Amino acid sequence: MTTPNPIVPTSPASPADPANPIAGTAQIFDQGYRRYEGERTGVAGAMSSLVRATWRQALGLKRQTRNKLIPFMIIVFAFVPAVVFVGLAALLPDDFVNELPTYVEYYGFVVAAIYLFAAFVSSAILCEDRRTGMLGVYLSSPLDRRTYLAGKAIAFCTLLFIVTILPILLMLLAYSLQNAGPDGFGNWIETFAKIVLSGVAFGLVFAFPSLAVASTTDRWVVATATNAAMFPASAVVTDLLVGEGNLTPHLRLLNIPGLARELTFRIFNEPQASLWSRFDNPTWTLVLAALGWILVSGGIVWANYRRLLVRR
Amino acid sequence: MTDLSIPQSSNGIAPVTASAPPAPAAWPPADATVVAYDVSKSFKGVVAVSNVSIAITPGVTGLLGPNGAGKSTLLRMLSGQIKPSSGSVWVAGGDPRSDAEARGRIGLVPQQDGVFEGEKAIDIVSLAATLSGLDQPTERAAHALGLVEMDPGLERPVGTFSKGMRQRVKIAQALVHDPIVLMMDEPLNGLDPKQRRQMIELFHGLGDAGKTVLVSSHVLDEVERFGSLVIVIAKGRLAAQGDFRAIRGLMDNQPLRVRIQCTAGRQLGAALVASGSVMGCRVDSDSLIEVTTNDIRQLRRELAPFARHYGGRLEEVIPLDDDLESVFRYLVGDR
Amino acid sequence: MTPLLALYRVLSRNLLSRGRLTLIGMLGVLSILVAFAINRGNDGDPGLDAGVTFVWFLGLGLVVPIISLVLASSSFGDLVEDETLVYLWHRPSPRWMLAVAAWASSTTVAIPATVIPLSVAGYIASGFDLKVFGASALAITVATAAYSSLFVFLGLLVRRALIWGLMYLFIWELFVARVGNGAATLSIITYPSSILASIADVELAQADRSVLTGILVPLIVSAIAMALTTWRLDNVDVA
Numbered sequence: 001m002t003t004p005n006p007i008v009p010t011s012p013a014s015p016a017d018p019a020n021p022i023a024g025t026a027q028i029f030d031q032g033y034r035r036y037e038g039e040r041t042g043v044a045g046a047m048s049s050l051v052r053a054t055w056r057q058a059l060g061l062k063r064q065t066r067n068k069l070i071p072f073m074i075i076v077f078a079f080v081p082a083v084v085f086v087g088l089a090a091l092l093p094d095d096f097v098n099e100l101p102t103y104v105e106y107y108g109f110v111v112a113a114i115y116l117f118a119a120f121v122s123s124a125i126l127c128e129d130r131r132t133g134m135l136g137v138y139l140s141s142p143l144d145r146r147t148y149l150a151g152k153a154i155a156f157c158t159l160l161f162i163v164t165i166l167p168i169l170l171m172l173l174a175y176s177l178q179n180a181g182p183d184g185f186g187n188w189i190e191t192f193a194k195i196v197l198s199g200v201a202f203g204l205v206f207a208f209p210s211l212a213v214a215s216t217t218d219r220w221v222v223a224t225a226t227n228a229a230m231f232p233a234s235a236v237v238t239d240l241l242v243g244e245g246n247l248t249p250h251l252r253l254l255n256i257p258g259l260a261r262e263l264t265f266r267i268f269n270e271p272q273a274s275l276w277s278r279f280d281n282p283t284w285t286l287v288l289a290a291l292g293w294i295l296v297s298g299g300i301v302w303a304n305y306r307r308l309l310v311r312r
Numbered sequence: 313m314t315d316l317s318i319p320q321s322s323n324g325i326a327p328v329t330a331s332a333p334p335a336p337a338a339w340p341p342a343d344a345t346v347v348a349y350d351v352s353k354s355f356k357g358v359v360a361v362s363n364v365s366i367a368i369t370p371g372v373t374g375l376l377g378p379n380g381a382g383k384s385t386l387l388r389m390l391s392g393q394i395k396p397s398s399g400s401v402w403v404a405g406g407d408p409r410s411d412a413e414a415r416g417r418i419g420l421v422p423q424q425d426g427v428f429e430g431e432k433a434i435d436i437v438s439l440a441a442t443l444s445g446l447d448q449p450t451e452r453a454a455h456a457l458g459l460v461e462m463d464p465g466l467e468r469p470v471g472t473f474s475k476g477m478r479q480r481v482k483i484a485q486a487l488v489h490d491p492i493v494l495m496m497d498e499p500l501n502g503l504d505p506k507q508r509r510q511m512i513e514l515f516h517g518l519g520d521a522g523k524t525v526l527v528s529s530h531v532l533d534e535v536e537r538f539g540s541l542v543i544v545i546a547k548g549r550l551a552a553q554g555d556f557r558a559i560r561g562l563m564d565n566q567p568l569r570v571r572i573q574c575t576a577g578r579q580l581g582a583a584l585v586a587s588g589s590v591m592g593c594r595v596d597s598d599s600l601i602e603v604t605t606n607d608i609r610q611l612r613r614e615l616a617p618f619a620r621h622y623g624g625r626l627e628e629v630i631p632l633d634d635d636l637e638s639v640f641r642y643l644v645g646d647r
Numbered sequence: 648m649t650p651l652l653a654l655y656r657v658l659s660r661n662l663l664s665r666g667r668l669t670l671i672g673m674l675g676v677l678s679i680l681v682a683f684a685i686n687r688g689n690d691g692d693p694g695l696d697a698g699v700t701f702v703w704f705l706g707l708g709l710v711v712p713i714i715s716l717v718l719a720s721s722s723f724g725d726l727v728e729d730e731t732l733v734y735l736w737h738r739p740s741p742r743w744m745l746a747v748a749a750w751a752s753s754t755t756v757a758i759p760a761t762v763i764p765l766s767v768a769g770y771i772a773s774g775f776d777l778k779v780f781g782a783s784a785l786a787i788t789v790a791t792a793a794y795s796s797l798f799v800f801l802g803l804l805v806r807r808a809l810i811w812g813l814m815y816l817f818i819w820e821l822f823v824a825r826v827g828n829g830a831a832t833l834s835i836i837t838y839p840s841s842i843l844a845s846i847a848d849v850e851l852a853q854a855d856r857s858v859l860t861g862i863l864v865p866l867i868v869s870a871i872a873m874a875l876t877t878w879r880l881d882n883v884d885v886a
Contacts, residue, residue, distance in 0.1 A: 225713075225809050232817065240681055241688070395884060412741065416738070428734070
């Protein structure tokens with residue numbers, strides 16, 4: 001069913017109408033409010049609209065250039081090392097190509113860009129809605145608080161995967177085209193799956209704590225700054241406490257960037273050598289710690305939103 | 313005395329643009345303290361002010377225009393807050409953007425509400441005095457606060473003040489260094505009627521004392537009370553400058569309506585129509601007529617002799633649309 | 648009161664919001680607690696290296712740049728945000744005075760917030776070594792002054808200075824600069840780290856400059872940043 005466009009004038013009435021001889025001179029341009037008569041897509045449609053709107057909001061799409069600058073700059077930072085390594089692989093002799101960073105080592109180069117992106121985007125998508133009253137508008141649609149938060153989380157994680165998965169997939173594709181990729185189709189698929197799994201794990205470990213911080217304040221700048229400081233602070237403090245203070249190594253499970261990196265090393269089954277990643281814990285404790293971060297952070301978000309007073 | 317700087321345009325309304333600046337011999341007037349020459353300002357391709365040339369002399373001048381007309385942008389260029397995209401500004405002896413001494417001769421009341429929320433009124437005004445290089449800043453600040461009828465001993469921070477009180481603190485900090493030129497953007501916002509009257513009296517006093525007082529407002533009644541000199545801005549262009557009654561006189565495509573009460577009203581109307589001094593006449597009663605004229609001087613010349621001729625007595629002659637509101641409506645109404 | 652002192656006074660008071668004081672206090676307390684934990688974890692004798700690593704890693708690497716950024720970027724940033732800059736900017740006092748007052752106010756608020764807790768924490772984490780205390784105090788003072796000058800300029804240059812400052816810190820100062828010597832030369836953190844390493848006589852990555860270089864280069868950076876801030880004040884459009 002199509003809805004009449006209120007902008008397009010209706011056709012003039014027939015001049016031959018004997019009951020109204022001057023009707024041919026009249027045109028109606030706007031009939032004012034009319035109820036929506038198109039298809040209603042329900043919660044699924046509202047969720048999909050919310051996810052798309054959140055992508056636009058986070059990346060500043062359809063807004064002024066200055067709104068796009070920060071997210072796109074961070075995305076560029078996340079891709080630059082991949083492009084450089086691909087270039088080097090093309091230019092350097094084969095012997096040197098083996099010296100280039102592995103897929104899993106790539107995270108070491110872009111971890112700062114990833115947590116800046118998480119800090120920036122989480123604050124942009126949650127704080128702005130509360131500050132501008134858009135949350136009330138969303139909640140007057142078929143969405144409720146639960147589905148709203150689910151939509152935001154889906155949008156946020158998919159955005160985060162842009163910087164945690166795509167640069168490494170780019171490396172894989174480019175290396176493969178230069179015959180420097182994994183040998184054989186089976187190995188290629190296995191590497192592909194590991195990259196995706198690592199990117200998902202890496203992204204999720206950053207995503208939920210940053211959403212938790214963003215749910216506690218409607219001041220966008222405060223949330224971004226707190227998030228951006230929280231990730232390195234968790235690494236520095238736990239490394240100092242374990243490395244210099246000889247405290248229990250289990251404290252490293254509080255190191256968010258370290259935990260995320262260690263998970264990727266375990267997925268690729270590669271030994272870690274980073275200062276941040278001297279984890280001796282069994283893999284299951286790492287998985288439990290990651291789940292703990294996700295669940296506790298998710299709980300904080302839900303607790304904050306459940307009791308939030310929403311004005312419409 | 314009327315100062316009509318901008319010549320009449322071909323359509324009878326004062327010019328909508330001053331892209332061809334007035335002849336140097338006549339402009340700017342020797343006593344002008346604020347001169348803007350062909351200034352324009354655009355923000356990312358959107359033109360806010362276009363080719364405006366004005367000269368302002370001592371006294372109170374109202375800067376008038378609808379919301380979004382470009383009044384604040386023009387005022388900010390005149391005060392040096394923003395740099396014109398083209399053209400030049402000269403205020404009290406220099407370019408206020410680059411000449412600190414010229415800036416020191418300007419008192420500025422910006423439009424925004426923000427003042428230093430955590431500070432006391434006396435401290436804000438005293439800071440302004442110190443930054444202007446004055447001795448005894450606290451005493452001067454107390455005096456300036458007295459001028460705007462505020463108690464210098466108030467201990468509360470400005471953040472707790474009402475809008476009217478903040479506005480008066482802003483005016484006091486602009487007055488504290490006894491500036492030659494005072495520029496104020498919507499200074500009466502938030503004031504109650506009594507405070508408005510006091511401020512208008514204060515501005516008149518400053519104007520009478522030889523200061524140049526430029527007051528921006530979109531409230532016609534307010535501007536009319538500042539005095540008769542106005543600068544009218546519409547859609548970023550200069551619509552008119554001068555005494556608003558004289559501007560009205562220049563609008564010969566906008567006939568002037570005059571209500572005349574005369575004991576021989578009907579005969580008087582007929583005679584005026586016959587003589588050609590009025591274009592039309594509406595007879596409301598035997599003694600009350602309303603005429604429309606394009607030539608107010610001829611009407612003025614003929615009115616009394618004609619009334620006398622028909623043995624009538626003129627009781628009241630009231631121009632109906634030479635007030636500021638009519639001038640403003642004619643100038644900006646169709647934009 | 649001179650104009651410079653009047654500007655300094657109003658800008659300093661403007662910086663001391665409850666939120667900022669809470670952040671400063673929390674970071675100070677966190678530093679002391681971590682230092683105590685390191686001390687206790689080594690039975691009261693962690694050694695000089697532990698104290699220097701602590702100050703380098705947590706102090707110069709995180710607390711100093713973040714406190715400097717939060718305070719200095721707000722020095723003009725807050726005035727631009729609430730449109731009060733015009734009251735200081737439109738006065739006839741020279742623009743360099745406004746730039747220096749902004750830097751001085753943010754630095755003098757930041758220095759006690761960084762130097763005292765971090766030097767004390769370094770002293771504790773080193774097992775009460777006075778050399779670490781002295782080296783930390785000098786290095787942190789130099790770092791705070793230099794970062795503050797940069798971030799005062801940034802606060803006037805861009806809106807959302809805090810976000811741009813964080814990007815600069817985490818991508819350039821704390822990541823790229825620790826990877827290569829060329830980048831290290833162009834980053835602030837190299838110089839206070841060199842002061843710390845030289846005085847305490849320990850080796851730290853990308854911190855091999857002399858104490859004199861470690862002091863002079865940040866001073867020159869501060870002077871350049873002040874000149875740029877003055878230039879910006881001359882050219883900025885003020886609401």
